[in-house]
Amino acid sequence: MQISTTLSSTQVDDATLAEILANPGFGTNFTDHMFTVEWTPAQGWHDARITPYGPITLDPAAAVLHYAQEIFEGMKAYRHADGSVWTFRPEANAERMVRSCERLALPELPVADFVQAVDALVEVDQRWVPTNPDGGEKALYLRPFMFASEKFLGVRPAEHVTFMVIASPAGAYFKGGAKPVNLWLTEEYTRAGRGGMGAAKTGGNYASSLVAQREAYAHGCDQVVFLDAEEGKYVEELGGMNLYFAYDDGTIVTPETGTILEGITRASIIEILGKMGYQVSERKFGIDEWRTDVASGRITEIFACGTAAVVTPVGTLKTRDGGSPAPASTELTMKVRQALVDVQFGRAEDTFGWMHQIV
Ligand code: PLP
Ligand code: COI
Numbered sequence: 529m530q531i532s533t534t535l536s537s538t539q540v541d542d543a544t545l546a547e548i549l550a551n552p553g554f555g556t557n558f559t560d561h562m563f564t565v566e567w568t569p570a571q572g573w574h575d576a577r578i579t580p581y582g583p584i585t586l587d588p589a590a591a592v593l594h595y596a597q598e599i600f601e602g603m604k605a606y607r608h609a610d611g612s613v614w615t616f617r618p619e620a621n622a623e624r625m626v627r628s629c630e631r632l633a634l635p636e637l638p639v640a641d642f643v644q645a646v647d648a649l650v651e652v653d654q655r656w657v658p659t660n661p662d663g664g665e666k667a668l669y670l671r672p673f674m675f676a677s678e679k680f681l682g683v684r685p686a687e688h689v690t691f692m693v694i695a696s697p698a699g700a701y702f703k704g705g706a707k708p709v710n711l712w713l714t715e716e717y718t719r720a721g722r723g724g725m726g727a728a729k730t731g732g733n734y735a736s737s738l739v740a741q742r743e744a745y746a747h748g749c750d751q752v753v754f755l756d757a758e759e760g761k762y763v764e765e766l767g768g769m770n771l772y773f774a775y776d777d778g779t780i781v782t783p784e785t786g787t788i789l790e791g792i793t794r795a796s797i798i799e800i801l802g803k804m805g806y807q808v809s810e811r812k813f814g815i816d817e818w819r820t821d822v823a824s825g826r827i828t829e830i831f832a833c834g835t836a837a838v839v840t841p842v843g844t845l846k847t848r849d850g851g852s853p854a855p856a857s858t859e860l861t862m863k864v865r866q867a868l869v870d871v872q873f874g875r876a877e878d879t880f881g882w883m884h885q886i887v
Contacts, residue, residue: 708843
């Protein structure tokens, strides 16, 4: 892919950037540039460019605004102590986007083009990748996304599609950092049904989660737990994270996929736990098991995982009729978290070959 670059003449000055990077929050500050490429049936992917970050022009009839034909990815660029900059398993994000493209009837973006686009933006905006002299975990969050930009109100797959990448320095997703998060169980709303879009990373899934997320906030919780749509019995995932359950006998369970998002953090943790000597069981996991096995003390830890949240211990589960207290321990959770971030930040050897150097 040929990428043209127009540098911004109004890049953020060093003092302002230092202030932003000292306390980046999540998803509020964006870098000086963005990547864009367009697709039409006749031309394929064309006009790849890096331009100054800024608002885009979209026709009010652009299909995405009406029918939500849109997908996205979430990943991070990490600065190592020697100044180099790396992404974590970028091909896995690219491959998941290809699967999302198929589900949303969007044109496939080749894996190599996805990785090249991300690399190009990170390279141009490399000064936005935070350093962590204090051993912290700040990184540059990357948001590749694709949407139906065609001006057309008929309901069919769009014939003009835009793929973009934007980037935003990020600290902890949850205000408390790695402190346990409390969860709200929604028994009214579901996220994805059989044949639906649950396994795709598409805006519609997040739109449908918001009313439940609002309920969670109203109950003093950070995230929502969704159950399967068919029987309302099995734990699927959170609004933006996958789940793990650890038992006192060394058994570890993560809900099976199908209608949940196949998290790259989730998949990586299966391998990390394997190296630690644990075997992870991917299976249906009942909400009753959660209640019973925390009560009996057999479940010792529960944690949530995802790019934005990394690995975060789960505290209390709140439900309409009470809920379930926080499991006893966070020891394994913190070990898994450490093992993962040590690879991402280059503080441990990358024995899995997961890291991809950009700068
Ligand atoms: N589940 C949902 C609904 C998500 O939005 C995310 C975040 O991306 C995840 C799971 C975790 O996926 P990953 O580990 O690839 O970030
Ligand atoms: C991510 O972890 O990348 C996500 O998309 C989750 C979202 C809650 C920010």
